[in-house]
Amino acid sequence: MKCVVGIDLGSTTTKALLLTEDGEVLGRGITNSRSSYDVACAVAREEALTAARFAMLEHQLATSFHHDAGRTGNGNGTGGGSGDVNGSRPLETLLQEAFRLELYLDQLGHLRERIGELVESPQHEEWRNALEPAVAEILDGAKSHAPELFLGDAPRKSDFFRDLAGAAFVEGAETIAERGDAPFERLLALYDRAILDVETNLETRSFADLLRRATERIGEGTPGNGNGHLGTDDLARLRRVVDTVAAEPIDELAFVGTGYGRQTLPFPKESIRSEILCHGRGAHRFFPGTRTVLDIGGQDTKAIQVDEHGVVTSFQMNDRCAAGSGRYLGYLADELSLGLHELGPLALQATRKVRVNSTCTVFAGAELRERLALGEKREDILAGLHRAMMLRAMSLLARSGGIENEFTFTGGVCKNPMATKVLRELVDDNYGEAITMNIHPDSIYMGAMGAALFALEDLDAGTAGLLPTFVQEGGTTEAAQEVRA
Amino acid sequence: MSDANPTDRTDRIHLTAGIDPGASSVKIAILKSRAGEAGEMVATTIQRIRRRDVREVVRSAFADACTSAGVTTDDFDYIASTGDGDAVDFGTGHFYSMTTHARGALFLVPEARAGLDVGAMHARAITFDGRGKVGKVRMTSQCASGSGQFVENITRYLGVPLEDVGNLSLESEEPEKCSSICAVLAETDVINMVSRGVKTADILRGIHLSIASKLARLVRAIGAQETVLVTGGMACDAGFLASLRECIDEKQSAEQPDLAVVAHPESILAGAIGAALLGARRHRQLEEMGRLPVIAA
Numbered sequence: 001m002k003c004v005v006g007i008d009l010g011s012t013t014t015k016a017l018l019l020t021e022d023g024e025v026l027g028r029g030i031t032n033s034r035s036s037y038d039v040a041c042a043v044a045r046e047e048a049l050t051a052a053r054f055a056m057l058e059h060q061l062a063t064s065f066h067h068d069a070g071r072t073g074n075g076n077g078t079g080g081g082s083g084d085v086n087g088s089r090p091l092e093t094l095l096q097e098a099f100r101l102e103l104y105l106d107q108l109g110h111l112r113e114r115i116g117e118l119v120e121s122p123q124h125e126e127w128r129n130a131l132e133p134a135v136a137e138i139l140d141g142a143k144s145h146a147p148e149l150f151l152g153d154a155p156r157k158s159d160f161f162r163d164l165a166g167a168a169f170v171e172g173a174e175t176i177a178e179r180g181d182a183p184f185e186r187l188l189a190l191y192d193r194a195i196l197d198v199e200t201n202l203e204t205r206s207f208a209d210l211l212r213r214a215t216e217r218i219g220e221g222t223p224g225n226g227n228g229h230l231g232t233d234d235l236a237r238l239r240r241v242v243d244t245v246a247a248e249p250i251d252e253l254a255f256v257g258t259g260y261g262r263q264t265l266p267f268p269k270e271s272i273r274s275e276i277l278c279h280g281r282g283a284h285r286f287f288p289g290t291r292t293v294l295d296i297g298g299q300d301t302k303a304i305q306v307d308e309h310g311v312v313t314s315f316q317m318n319d320r321c322a323a324g325s326g327r328y329l330g331y332l333a334d335e336l337s338l339g340l341h342e343l344g345p346l347a348l349q350a351t352r353k354v355r356v357n358s359t360c361t362v363f364a365g366a367e368l369r370e371r372l373a374l375g376e377k378r379e380d381i382l383a384g385l386h387r388a389m390m391l392r393a394m395s396l397l398a399r400s401g402g403i404e405n406e407f408t409f410t411g412g413v414c415k416n417p418m419a420t421k422v423l424r425e426l427v428d429d430n431y432g433e434a435i436t437m438n439i440h441p442d443s444i445y446m447g448a449m450g451a452a453l454f455a456l457e458d459l460d461a462g463t464a465g466l467l468p469t470f471v472q473e474g475g476t477t478e479a480a481q482e483v484r485a
Numbered sequence: 486m487s488d489a490n491p492t493d494r495t496d497r498i499h500l501t502a503g504i505d506p507g508a509s510s511v512k513i514a515i516l517k518s519r520a521g522e523a524g525e526m527v528a529t530t531i532q533r534i535r536r537r538d539v540r541e542v543v544r545s546a547f548a549d550a551c552t553s554a555g556v557t558t559d560d561f562d563y564i565a566s567t568g569d570g571d572a573v574d575f576g577t578g579h580f581y582s583m584t585t586h587a588r589g590a591l592f593l594v595p596e597a598r599a600g601l602d603v604g605a606m607h608a609r610a611i612t613f614d615g616r617g618k619v620g621k622v623r624m625t626s627q628c629a630s631g632s633g634q635f636v637e638n639i640t641r642y643l644g645v646p647l648e649d650v651g652n653l654s655l656e657s658e659e660p661e662k663c664s665s666i667c668a669v670l671a672e673t674d675v676i677n678m679v680s681r682g683v684k685t686a687d688i689l690r691g692i693h694l695s696i697a698s699k700l701a702r703l704v705r706a707i708g709a710q711e712t713v714l715v716t717g718g719m720a721c722d723a724g725f726l727a728s729l730r731e732c733i734d735e736k737q738s739a740e741q742p743d744l745a746v747v748a749h750p751e752s753i754l755a756g757a758i759g760a761a762l763l764g765a766r767r768h769r770q771l772e773e774m775g776r777l778p779v780i781a782a
Contacts, residue, residue: 011673035679123649174535184535185646193644196679264680299670321628322669331669337536361669362629362638366508366606373539373572 001026001056002251004459005048006452007041007267007468008278008445009033009259012298012326013412016044017448018052018252019456027052028445032160033298036200038266041257042470043202049250050099050207057245058092064241065091065234089153091218091238098214101150105143106210107161110203112139114194127186134182135190138172157339162195167337202470208246215242252471254464256455258447260300271458271465276304276312278450283408284310285449287438291404294393294423295446296413298326301393303400316400322361324392326412329419332385335365336378343382344416350383364388383418390422394430403431408438410446499768500527500556501563503585503760504543506572509605509633509718510534511542513550514757521766524592528554529754539572547575565764567756580763582756583622587613589759590714593749599709600755601700601729601746603719605633610703612710617759621707628667631699633719635668639675639692643685650689654724657690666695693728701732704744712745720752 003018003026014033018026029047033040112135118124119131142165149156149164158164169191177184219235257267258278265272283290284306293304301324305314322328333340354376358364364385371381397403407427413419420439427435442449458464498517505512510533518524530553532546551557558564564576567585582602590600590613599612608631612620625631640650661683663674671692678688696719704713713733719725730746751758771777 011676033676035676037680185533185648188641189644189646191644192641196642196644264677299673320670321667325670327669335536360628361667362632362634363606 001052001248002253003052004254004452004455004464005045005252005256006278006448006450006455007044007255007257007259008275008447008451009037009041009257009265010298010412010447011260011300012330013444014040014044014259015445015448016041016048017445017452018048018250019449019452021253021456021459023453023456025442025449027055028442028448030159030444032162032199034162034199035196036202037264038470039200039202041266041468045252045471046205052250053207053211053245053248054092054096054099056248057095057241058090060241060245061090061092061238064237094218095211095214095238095242097151098217099210101146102210102213102217103205104146104150104161104164106203106205107198108139108143108146108165110198110201111165111194114197115139115190118190118194124186124190127182130182131186131190134173134176134187137176138169138187141172142168155342157342162199163339166191166195208243211242211246212239215239252467254455254459255468255471256451256458257468258451265468266470267468268466270463271455271468273451273454275447276302276315278447278454279304279410280306280310280312281450281453282446282448283410283450285453286440286442286446287406287408289406289436290408290438292397292400292402292407294397294407294409295411296324296326296393296409296419297411298330301325301396303393303397305401305404314401316396318392318396321359323359323364324389324396328361328364328385328389329413329416331361331365332368332382335368341415344386344418346379347382347386347418348379348421350377350379352380352383353387354381354384356381356384356388359388383422386416386418386422390419390426393423394426403427403435405434406436406438410440410443412444414439414443497769499562499765500560501565501761501764501768502547502550502561502576503589503757503762503764504547504564504566504573504576505582505585505754505756505760506534506539506543506566506569507604507606507718507756508534508569509637511539511546511572512754512757513546514754514761515550515554515556516758516761516765518762518765520769521588521762521764524758524762524765526751526758527556529751529757531753539569540574543572544575563761563764563768565760565767567760577764578767580760583609583611583619584617585756585759585763586716587611587619587759588617588762589755589757590716591615591617592758592762593751593755594712594714594747597712597714597747599704599707599711599713601704601713601715602717602755603631603633603696603700603715603725604717605637608632608700608703608717610700610707610709610713612707623703623706625699625703630666630668630671631696631703632668633717635671635696636692636719636722636725638668638672639689642672642675643679643688645685645689648721651721651723651725653686654689654693654722655686655727657684657686657724659684659687660690660694661687663688663691663695671695689724690728693722693725694732697725697728697732700729701735704733709744711743712747714752714755715746715748716752716755718753720748 006017008015016029020026027048029044031043173184173187176182256271257265258273258275262272295302301318303316333343358367502515513530515527516524528550530546530550534542566573566579567582570579586600586602590597602609609624611622
């Protein structure tokens with residue numbers, strides 16, 4: 001299979017999107033940005049490739065298992081039979097969950113190794129005897145609770161290892177500190193240091209290995225984890241499908257990168273496009289009628305006016321302040337120990353919007369804590385915080401020239417249902433209800449989509465650039481080399 | 486408030502406590518004094534709040550302080566709160582943080598005539614006279630860019646324990662100035678620095694300098710003279726202090742020659758100490774009026 005890759009390295013998350021030569025989306029991947037841009041890009045790309053393979057897998061499973069009576073359970077009493085697996089939840093979903101779990105356990109292993117090394121360093125000598133058993137306890141706990149995080153439609157605070165492992169670590173460290181066994185700050189510093197190293201050290205993992213382990217996990221079936229048993233025949237068939245999919249080559253023919261801090265991106269410079277170009281291009285592909293774009297990303301809020309060809313005519317951006325950006329919500333989520341995607345749904349349950357006085361993100365976090373202590377409801381405060389944030393966006397939009405029909409909302413924040421609801425209300429109040437507001441589920445990938453479209457264009461024009469550095473060391477596929485030759 | 490002559494009838498020893506809940510930790514000082522004069526520290530406690538309920542932290546920290554002082558609630562003449570007084574649901578009375586910081590600063594460093602209180606959220610510069618009467622005040626407002634939280638956010642990202650930050654920052658040879666002013670967006674700046682291979686020490690010093698230059702303006706704005714005592718959590722951070730001295734020296738002017746920036750090992754307790762001392766004085770005043778407070782614990 002052949003594809004082109006668009007990568008959008010944002011301040012908070014890095015997105016990758018694969019397009020087939022016909023311009024169809026093959027896979028999307030996202031990861032948290034980190035201090036090694038190469039690794040962030042490589043991981044996002046890996047995630048997109050994984051998604052592409054799971055799409056293939058789903059297709060293959062549908063054809064191999066489709067006409068099978070076993071899919072709904074044959075009830076012949078073989079300890080649950082394959083019916084448990086296939087009864088209500090598709091095999092592909094179970095595999096995906098088990099795959100995520102295997103990946104997480106793998107990463108947890110690396111984290112453990114690194115923390116172990118750190119504890120041995122002279123800087124921790126004084127505390128070593130307390131830290132060693134504490135760390136072991138925390139990480140054992142994280143490992144044994146891991147299946148609950150991934151299997152059986154469990155809600156997760158985040159999909160990023162840093163967040164999941166961090167939450168588990170903080171929880172464990174708090175318990176230990178409460179008992180007085182080891183100081184919380186020391187433990188947390190160990191984690192903070194180790195995660196930095198683990199995150200920026202690119203591990204080469206084999207998709208095939210992880211998927212095979214996931215297959216065996218489903219095969220064994222651990223009751224209570226949401227998995228059942230898979231019959232011997234079904235397991236053999238599943239193994240065959242998995243092997244086929246894992247072996248299917250995916251050739252990446254062209255790359256284009258975009259995102260903030262373009263100079264430092266790990267891309268050859270002919271393969272870099274500006275963020276505005278990519279967002280315009282991406283938005284235009286989904287909504288050709290767009291005239292005003294609001295993009296709220298990790299640390300920027302941009303109000304963009306475009307003409308009928310998608311060319312930018314006016315542009316405003318927040319400056320030097322996180323208030324009103326995605327990071328604002330991220331910070332508040334951290335304050336509440338919630339996942340970013342839990343904020344919006346929680347705020348939607350509000351019965352009133354508490355007026356928030358702080359502008360600064362840090363102060364808003366403190367105000368949130370104070371109001372909680374005063375007995376205000378989480379959801380009501382959150383509703384007020386969402387409103388405060390969107391009011392800032394409205395003033396930015398007004399400065400850029402107001403909202404023209406159609407209005408497209410992009411960036412990570414548009415995944416937040418409270419943010420979109422409040423925005424809709426504010427747009428109605430200020431510009432009337434005739435404005436069409438476009439939000440696409442892939443809005444967070446808008447920049448990556450634009451980049452991938454440029455990559456496709458480069459490919460067609462025969463000007464596809466060199467592969468970015470993070471791919472060069474890894475396996476460069478023959479087809480890709482041919483194209484560049 | 487009438488300023489009674491402090492040397493009058495101060496033969497009795499008062500046992501008082503000052504409780505100073507801040508944005509990130511609760512500070513408690515238990516002192517013996519003669520109506521707020523000639524104070525002597527009996528016990529102190531500092532507890533980080535983290536994500537716990539402040540009231541609970543206050544109670545547990547107070548219990549710790551009492552234990553280490555070997556006293557019970559009944560032994561106190563006055564339990565004073567300052568800072569976030571709402572977090573203290575027991576005790577006798579409350580004092581504004583400006584007055585307590587001024588009083589506490591004088592207790593720690595008698596020659597101090599100005600204080601720069603750098604806490605987790607806000608920073609405040611005040612001038613005061615030799616008796617702790619507050620003169621001029623300037624605060625950071627609107628945003629957390631000149632605050633301790635800023636440093637804490639960054640150190641978490643760098644994986645450096647907070648207590649190691651100061652000395653690490655002092656090792657810096659080429660401080661990397663932080664371009665972002667926002668405490669939250671600075672994290673991204675730091676990520677960029679790490680990815681460019683900038684040394685941790687240089688990043689920390691850059692952050693310290695960025696905060697210090699903002700706060701040096703604050704100190705200058707109040708017309709501080711001679712000795713400035715840094716109080717609040719950031720006073721424990723040697724890297725910040727060095728940066729502040731550097732920035733203040735740069736801004737030295739004719740009206741403010743040779744400003745000495747000092748910190749005291751107990752600087753972080755200034756508010757709590759001041760509250761305990763003012764509480765003792767208030768106790769004596771009330772005693773004279775025959776309106777002694779009842780401690781509700």
